[in-house]
Amino acid sequence: MANESIDPDVLKMFSFGVFSKLEGAVTSGMIHLGDRLGLYESMATRPDGVTSDSLAGHLGLHERWVREWLHNQVAARIVSCHDLSAVDPVFYLTPEAVCVLATPDHPAYGMGMFHRLPQTMAALNYMPESFRTGLGHDYDSHGPEGAVGIEKSFEPWNQNFLIPYVVPALSGVQEKLEAGARVADIGCGAGGLSLLLGRTFPHSQFVGYDISVHALERANERLKHDDLSNVRFVDPREEAITSGEKFDLICTFDCIHDMTHPTEMMRTIRQSLKDDGTWLLVDIKAHDSLELNVTKNPMASLLYGVSVLSCMSSAMSSPDGEGLGTLGLSSSKAQRMARDAGFTSFEKLPIEHSVNAFYEVRP
């Protein structure tokens, strides 16, 4: 259907823009395979480079498939190559690529979202129904590997920076943790934060709360391995957060915007916190408007998409869900909600993070 008002150059550029998104999606699938099959890990151990044959041989894989994967990776500038014109090219990872792709304890390690890509994308199958009914899906809909993906996404940074930078930035908290404090990690996921704090502060008691069966299973498995007697993981629907002694510190890491009832949760946090206690609120660095998010955050389209597939879906997983979503809890909104829940002090901590903002919230 010809339309004279269509500018062919604009059309070409628009089409290119749309297909470059597909290039990103398909290459993301290839990154998932590189991680899952140990291709990056194997390449990281051989900084001088590998041929498709040696890489396939090292991992017991079929050379033809590995070669095609390498061609995708080099075209996407993820894997490097000494000489593309060679008959049998040698491929390698730069030291920076090794950090992002193959070093799970490096703060820049980025394989978490790629790990759970199949589960995240599988949500597309039930999304049309959610768009019609309004009802989303909680984190358990992503299966056990979804919980592992979350663990791989957030933990590298936490493991590196939480104890040396975040805890000391909270007024009086380090001393309390050393002496013996009661701590809750709400929305604890696979439990990495509670386990790290539990190991570091043996005189304190930690309770991780989550409503995801898969996350709790993973957390309890890791707890068995760590053998810590000061950490436990529970479902708040079985043991209410308000039920025991009040807490000195409550942490919520990247989860308030996922909750169906964040307003009620903030009231629960206030009710469960001692009057001299601290709530460490960590959530996505979101702006107050669509305009600001789109113009100031280069990852806005990724984050809004993840919101539909995961965060907002979780926040809409009950009929009366508030539906905040990934970019739904800006600093000013969090402050307003915290004040309404009974908190009087709300400070942004001077912690640099690519995605998250850190707040010290006090009664």
Ligand SMILES: C[S@@+](CC[C@H](N)C(=O)[O-])C[C@H]1O[C@@H](n2cnc3c(N)ncnc32)[C@H](O)[C@@H]1O
């Ligand atoms: C993005 S994950 C973050 C997990 C963990 N804090 C971390 O940083 O790795 C969000 C978690 O919040 C949990 N969650 C959602 N609503 C919850 C609620 N009402 N109470 C407790 N956990 C909840 C989800 O099950 C999920 O495990």
